[in-house]
Amino acid sequence: MNWTTVRGVALVLAGAVIMVGPREEALLVSLGAVLFAGWAVAELWFAFRRRGDARPAVGPISRTAMGVVLVIAALLLVLDDLPFSTVIGAALVLRGLLVGANVLTPRGRSARRDGVVMAASLVVFGVVVVVVPDTAVLAVRAGLGIGSMALGGIVLNMGLRQGAAGAESHQGHPATSPLDHRGAPALVNDWLVNRRLAAEDRAGLVETMFFEAPNKASKLASFWVMMVLATGIASFAVIQDSTAVVIGAMLVAPLMTPIMGVSAAAVNGWPTRLARSLVLVVAAAAAAVVVAWLIASWLPSVGDINTNTQIASRVEPSLLDFCIAVFAGAAGAYATVDPRVSSSLSGVAIAVALVPPLSVVGITLEQGAYGEAQGALLLFGTNVVSIVLAAVTVFVLMGFAALPPDREQRENLRRVVGVFGLGALVILVPLSLTSEDVWTEAADEGATHDVVTAWLPDDASVQYVDVEAEGDRISVTLSGPELPGDTDGLLDDLSDKLGYRPKLSLRLVPSTVTEID
Template sequence: MERGELQEEDPTPPADGSSDGWMRAIVRDARAITANQVAVRGLVSTAIGALVLLLPDATTTLVSFVVIALMFVAGGMDIWYALTGKRWFGRRTPRLLAAPRGLAAIAFAVAMVALTVLGAGFITLSLTVGVFGLYLAVRGVIALVSAIVNRRERDWVPGLARGGIAILLAVLALTVPTSVVTASIVTLATGAILLGLVMIAWAFRGPSARSGLDPATATVPEVVWDWIVGSDIGRRERSAQAATLYFEKPGRRNKLGTWWVMLILSVAIASFAVIADSTAVVIGAMLVAPLMTPILGLAGAMVNGWARRAVHSAVLVGTGTVASVVLAYGIAGWSPVAISFATNSQITSRVSPNTVDLLIAIAAGAAGAFATVNSRVASGIAGVAIAVALVPPLAVVGISLNGGRFSDAGGAALLFLTNFVAIVLAAALVFVLTGFARPFALRHRPRQLLSTVAPVVAGAAIILVPLMTNSESLLHSETRAREASETVEEWLGEDTEFVITDVTVAEDTVVVDLTGPGDTPSAEDLLDALQEDFIEPIGLELNVTPVQVTQLDPPS
């Protein structure tokens, strides 16, 4: 056994069934984990990720301080590099460009602290994200200039990509700061938990025979790579699993024919379900929809360097998407009932996607990929099909186009693209970690694999803009409605007999619906109180439903 390797214990309970035997086994495992440095680092990473998710308020405050500290450190390193030409880590850039970048970092960090001290007296997350967005914009511009200046000396495409991504993140940070912070924190925390679990699992399994890694000195990248190599499922098993993802010989035509039949039937079911506003029937359409297979096949082909299979899967997804929209358009044209786009829940729930839909699709894509490579959880693929809707959004696109509702059609198309991109990226990561991806391709063809993944990543970055905008708008509306509800409660008082039915904020008007007997307090007083909650002038629409109570005494 390699040094530091955790010895796998026999899970069989002791013969006497005593709890002492179980306790001794638990203590042995705990000692083995604490003796392995990789396992300890994995536990720390998992614990940090869990604490970040469980303590959101403390996390946001800590993030603000960490961002300020990192900006000071990054600025100091850039200035040191500009003066001496020495750099501890990071990419080497022209020293003339490193100097202004470092000065900008320190200036933004000082401005953030100054605004905090002179302003609210504490560091706010919006302030941190806004200033950091300006800093990212400066870095993005410098990265673009550096790539253009040095285009003859080295490959300048990655530099352009880094600069473009930095500018895109800066725009998001300045326009939708709350959504950016939430998505970033959740992603990093989940990544820390996943990384920690991989390290703990590696410690239990031990290093591969070829690597001979020492847990005391192994770095995190070495551990992750050794886990990938040790998880390789082999050529035979990979071929068996690929047969379920790709429509190849023998019987290629029969497989494609079956796939098209199921797609047409699922689109028809989904279209009629949307028209009838039936959630149960929509779920049935999700279960029989076959679009998940070529999407997972595209992810598997990307991480294995199978160009032909990737093209075939992408073409199948594209043609299936177009056919689904056209079929739904035709079905809507012959609909025997009128479609209410304003009240149909199957339509309204799919025309305004946000970052929550992206996170759902990421989790569903990971689950679908894991169910594909692990036969013991293959039955869970039906639940994945329900969790992430692929055909229903396409049905909504066709129905909305038929009704001339182009905005609704665009929202539903955005939901489908969100699901598609998220499933591909999440499935690709799971395929790498579970051994479906070939280690040979990952090691010897990294540029080829990155070139195939890059378009999907770029598409995800573009899709993030409207998703975060929708999330920010929804969060802003809910926050305003909650504040207005609290103001209405204070206006009514504690002894009121009125019941608040609904409080909504529609553009520049607060709509309040009340139910109860008698007369309400002064509406002018409520408007004055509401105006204190809003920066812009606000109107009031007060709707009161009277209640008449008739009470009769029992007969003597």
């Protein structure tokens, strides 16, 4: 074992601790105060010390003002009772506004575009922190934890490779190696350079992800034929409420290819291919909605969309759908680059739904259910944004990015990641609101189950059947000849358990027991 391996293990363990560590508000406040203090020092430092002729994103006067505001914010976190999320969000919004104001000053077109993306991202992230603070904390913890574990995995892999190459010492102590004295950024750079794909491998991937010559017309024709067929299968499956057939439509759908093309073009600095892939994704999505609408219009009846489980499961996306799409996108990108696991692409297609939500959009639009159509469209957008961001990361780590990138490539990658990251932040708000409602109702139902079962008589004359929570209203279904007498006591116990007084309704289903000797 060498010290590089030890550092990798330490980073992996640190990421795990960040992911599952304590969630106390006091700890978050302390960390926030330290973060603000360090941020303030950095702002004041760069306000009075500029290097080179490059124009900074924020001017010295704005940096000085921002530094003072951050010092005040740190003091407010420690000395006042202001909500943690409010202070953090306000600071991010202010920083974004300062960056946006500086964009208005004369500067190059590229710098202006980068400034707009940065300003919008900071403002939107600040709003997300204020509106859905729990989700923001989860996102930050996940980002730091996964990032630390990914970095640890890279360092650990390089340490193990170095050890396997004969870096063990003969004194029984951890061996020293040329990597032991290099920082994490240098190790990551070595990893990326060493893992760069060969030219023929890159050419093969370009051939599979982009619809280009030779045979461009036939490639596009095949894509559109399969897209229409997949949409037809998905639409009929949704109307029939058949999960198995919907899975078949997921396997047939070709939409993952241009989405992967967007990520590949972004990491390699190919603006023309990026634009073409984006246009193809948008055009295919619009065509799928139209095809589904036509099928729903052609059929005499599509049934009751309110009781259709295929529709109901796709009109209220949550953070879990976002997480599924991120992991599926990473798996899809990995399987695309590594031919040894290319058979896993079918599983990726099943894990993340692309065509079925579009079919639901068309069907619900034809039925006039615009709210459900909006929810299904949000699910599709969530999947696309998540897949692109995850695939960009995997393509870079797997050596499919152009290295070393030139200035234009870095700018293109930064803009694409910024735009899709901004889209992810915007999507997180409705997803978080839906998730919080779902998680709150699930917790209320679990607490109600515990309280009701403890309240029921021991002779099992009345039995628990079901509970359903919706907002502050809780409906409990029981089975038995009559309700137990102390219903006021049940409501008091339930109020103590939930922390608020719900609107409780008890439904008694008569039961008949027939004993046959």
